[in-house]
Amino acid sequence: MRPFEVRNAHFDRLVSMPELRWMGQNTNHAKAHPAVVEAMERCVRNEEFHIYAPPAGLEELRSGIVGDLGLAGMSALVSDGAVASLYHACHTFLRPGDEFITTDPTWNWPMAFARAAGATVKQIPIYGSEHGYRLSPERLAGAVTDKTRIIYLVDPNNPLGTACTADEIAAIADIARKADAYLIHDCTYRHFAHDHHLAAVLYPERTITIYSFSKWLGLAGMRVGAIVADPATVELLASSPPNNLGSSILSQRAAIAGLSIKDEWFPGVLAQQRANQKLIKDACEAVAGLSVPVFPSNGNFLIVECSEAGIKPEALVAQFQERGIMIRQGAYHTPTFGDRFVKISTSVPTRWVEEFVELLPEMVERARGRNETVKLF
Template sequence: MRGFEARNAHFDRLVNTPGLRWLGQNTNHAKPHPAVIEAMERSIRDEEFHIYAPPAGFEELRAGIVEDLGLKGQVALVSDGAVASLYHACHALLGPGDEFITTDPTWNWPMAFARSVGATVKQIPIYGEEYGYRLAPERLREAITEKTKVVYIVDPNNPLGSACTAEEIEGIVSAVRDAGAYLIHDCTYRHFAYEHHLAANLYPEKTLTVYSFSKWLGLAGLRVGAIVAHPDIVERLAAAPPNNLGSSILSQRAAIAGLKIKSEWFPGVLAEQRANQALIKDAVGGVPGLAVAVYPSNGNFLVVECGPAGIRPDALVAEYAERKIMIRQGSYHTPTFGDRFIKISTTVPSAWAEELAELLPEMVERARGRNESAQLF
């Protein structure tokens, strides 16, 4: 079976596995607010699915996204999820010979999008104590060349969970502005951060802020997100969007409802996921050779380093899979550092986190004796 077919079959099996505990894709499994469910049910009852949505998204949703970010003067272009926004931005801003700079590790797909239009990709390593698991602005400045067209940062970083300080954002913006490049600030995990600073406040003319409803609101399967940017940039992007007939009306109705109830619903989600992080960290601390890389994480996930324990990440993932628990091997995010860690998602029911933590010592021992490689994606 070819690579793409094998990958799709793998995820098809996961989606069709009854009772699977999803602790590997940063998806949010909190019980949704009734208002969000009602908004979708009402949309279906009204048979809105017969019509196309406005091409840039419902005006109410566009305004709500900008208000949630607090980026007055910027405008939102609704997309079929944050990854579609990234695809759109890379294809609109990059061309043959341009340079795209990001970190290692990072979210991999924008690198593929950049390469698909002929751009070259440069990654700046940030994994490890020697880097503090974060991007130092001076290292970015050193990496930028005259060909640099786009700098892409995931902040908080996926998979590490580190978030840029105000001073780091200022330094990153300074380096990008001096190069005359665009800055794509992927803020998919912003809502989970203890502190977060938007680059667009400092560099509004060339910053594209990527917004997602997959994580904080738990709408991963509905595919709705946005790019927020200066009106001139959005005008350019809107000239040839991949979803020129509008994103899903059902998804947008759910997102609108979610923004309205965010202040009363999301704090409970945040508290539970942070409690799950603490629970998992305690369990990790009880197993010799394991360690949490960044704690507390500013995302809804934790990176657990497992090299000193003498086990392969893919072996540990495979052992948990036999218990119908999905976690993620580091190689999904980075071939350079992927043999060092696993990633565990924490926006899950506390019972799932408790089960994972209770099984951890046994899974480590079983992984230590596992010789065959598992085919994972």
């Protein structure tokens, strides 16, 4: 069986497990607001699914996204989720011989999109206390060349949970401008950050802001997001989008409703996931060899370093999967540093977290005796 078939079958098994506690994909499992559910039900009752949505997205949603970001004068192109936005940007602006710069760790798929477009990918290591688990502008400046076409910044970083300061964003935007490069600012986890700064405010002409409803609103399976950029940039992107017949109208109706109740609903989600982070950190500190190097995290997840405990991340993941809990091994994000950590999602019911922390000492001991290679994705 080909690798993509094996991978797909693996995730098909997971989605077929109704009691699985999803704590590895940063998905948001907070109970949906009734207004969001009603918007979807109304869309189905009215059978809107017979029609195509506008190619750039419903106008109410486009303006709502720009308003949520506070980027007046910018334009939104609604997409089939943030990953589709990234695919589209990479394939629109990269050519063979171009250079794509990002961090290590980073979100992996844009690197694959860049390579498919013929670009060379350069990663700047940021893992470890020596780097503060963050990208310094000085190291970015040293990596940029005259071939640099795209600088890709996941901020807050997935999987680390660090977020750029205002000064760092200003310096990164200046570096991108001097290089005449596009700056893709992937803000998928912006809503969970303690403080966040948009590069588009400082470098509007070539910053591409990636917006997602998968995480803060919990619509991961609905696949709806957006590219937000200068209208001239969006005009280029709108000339040949992968979803030229419009993204799912059902998903867009849910997203519009979500924006309308965000101020009422999301603070409770945020408070719960931050409390979940604290439960996990406290539990890890009680187990010899485990540590949480980035706390609090600016995402809806934490990394837990486990190499000092004498266990492999894959072994710990496998032990929790046997108990119906999915967490993620570091190698999913970085082959260089992936043997050091696991990642745990925190925008989940507190009872899931309580089960996780109760099992943690036992799972660590079991993983210590099971360090053979475990096939994971």
